Amino acid sequence: MSVNPQLLSQLAALVDLNTNQPYGDVWQVQENASGLSVIATLAYPAQTERDALQTRVEELLGQPVTLVLQQDIKAASTQGAASSLKGVKNIIAVASGKGGVGKSTTTVNLALAMAREGAKVGILDADIYGPSQGLLLGFAGDTRPGVRGEQFFVPPIAHCIQVMSMAFLTTKETPMAWRGPMATGALMQILTQTEWQDLDYLFIDMPPGTGDIQLTLSQKVPVSGSVVVTTPQDIALLDARRGIEMFNKVNIPVLGVVENMSTHICSNCGHAEAIFGEEGGKALAAEYGVEELGKLPLSLNIRKQADAGKPTVLSEPDSDVTAIYQSIARKVGATLASRSEQFSMPVIGMSDD
Numbered sequence: 001m002s003v004n005p006q007l008l009s010q011l012a013a014l015v016d017l018n019t020n021q022p023y024g025d026v027w028q029v030q031e032n033a034s035g036l037s038v039i040a041t042l043a044y045p046a047q048t049e050r051d052a053l054q055t056r057v058e059e060l061l062g063q064p065v066t067l068v069l070q071q072d073i074k075a076a077s078t079q080g081a082a083s084s085l086k087g088v089k090n091i092i093a094v095a096s097g098k099g100g101v102g103k104s105t106t107t108v109n110l111a112l113a114m115a116r117e118g119a120k121v122g123i124l125d126a127d128i129y130g131p132s133q134g135l136l137l138g139f140a141g142d143t144r145p146g147v148r149g150e151q152f153f154v155p156p157i158a159h160c161i162q163v164m165s166m167a168f169l170t171t172k173e174t175p176m177a178w179r180g181p182m183a184t185g186a187l188m189q190i191l192t193q194t195e196w197q198d199l200d201y202l203f204i205d206m207p208p209g210t211g212d213i214q215l216t217l218s219q220k221v222p223v224s225g226s227v228v229v230t231t232p233q234d235i236a237l238l239d240a241r242r243g244i245e246m247f248n249k250v251n252i253p254v255l256g257v258v259e260n261m262s263t264h265i266c267s268n269c270g271h272a273e274a275i276f277g278e279e280g281g282k283a284l285a286a287e288y289g290v291e292e293l294g295k296l297p298l299s300l301n302i303r304k305q306a307d308a309g310k311p312t313v314l315s316e317p318d319s320d321v322t323a324i325y326q327s328i329a330r331k332v333g334a335t336l337a338s339r340s341e342q343f344s345m346p347v348i349g350m351s352d353d
């Protein structure tokens with residue numbers, strides 16, 4: 001049966017809530033005996049949004065439809081001379097200028113959220129002085145990676161996430177006395193000698209701060225984009241600013257800022273209080289022309305569930321907090337995808353001579 005072409009133009013104009021842009025030509029429509037079947041092929045994963053999008057499409061077209069949501073995730077370009085990593089389409093560095101703002105907690109929940117959206121995801125814990133991803137994902141203390149051909153690590157997997165961490169290669173007794181080049185050398189070795197299996201996104205939990213290690217890593221690792229985690233506190237914002245400037249210096253796009261511990265919600269009365277100040281992440285994002293990806297509350301559950309090795313996205317998949325992590329994950333994927341589209345456009349250069 002032929003499909004009314006007007007349906008396609010109506011769908012193309014529908015606004016993607018993850019980008020605030022029209023969806024464009026992502027649609028295919030088929031009409032058969034059982035009704036209208038609509039297929040959307042997005043450049044980022046968004047499976048948790050399928051039902052809501054189906055409802056929006058039905059309201060738009062004024063009739064019931066069956067929506068099939070597909071994804072075609074591409075590798076975005078990376079900075080400078082760093083060559084791409086086998087088995088990995090996109091590396092996303094999660095960084096904070098300051099320690100203790102919740103970078104590791106945000107990384108693990110973001111990675112789990114991305115996997116729930118339908119992507120293949122990995123985490124490299126590069127926080128060598130306090131590797132915590134193993135604990136956050138509930139790995140036993142004596143977990144070790146597999147080894148293949150005496151040359152490659154095979155990453156352990158938890159909840160569909162492939163994970164490599166310095167904690168898998170050392171014991172609690174091993175002093176983490178590495179400095180500068182030794183630390184970056186060890187990390188580069190773990191990154192490149194791990195057999196990552198067909199990942200759409202590899203999240204790197206960066207060491208906190210903006211010193212030599214962070215700068216060298218940012219230059220050597222083929223990163224497609226970065227996410228900066230901050231609290232709304234002035235001091236954390238100052239450090240986050242340094243983080244953004246570091247990424248700008250090495251030409252890594254900052255996909256956005258996540259404001260963590262933004263308000264405290266009282267578990268007794270539900271009253272929300274901005275303990276660390278208000279709207280700091282938003283102001284920072286505006287100052288640098290990057291997106292504010294989302295705000296997480298200071299929540300006892302986020303901490304308890306992370307400590308118990310079952311982060312909130314796993315423990316409470318239907319909670320408001322998980323919905324925030326899902327929204328951040330989709331925005332990260334969408335922003336990266338829009339960048340890869342921009343980069344594939346021909347660039348017209350201007351020269352002085």
Ligand SMILES: Nc1ncnc2c1ncn2[C@@H]1O[C@H](COP(=O)(O)OP(=O)(O)OP(=O)(O)O)[C@@H](O)[C@H]1O
Nearest residue numbers: 099100101102103104105208261297298299302303
């Ligand atoms: N939104 C939140 N609400 C409540 N507690 C949180 C939140 N985010 C993180 N935490 C808690 O704050 C502590 C520090 O978090 P986390 O280890 O993720 O920070 P970090 O920035 O990675 O720290 P480091 O600099 O040591 O690597 C942890 O106990 C964690 O459970």
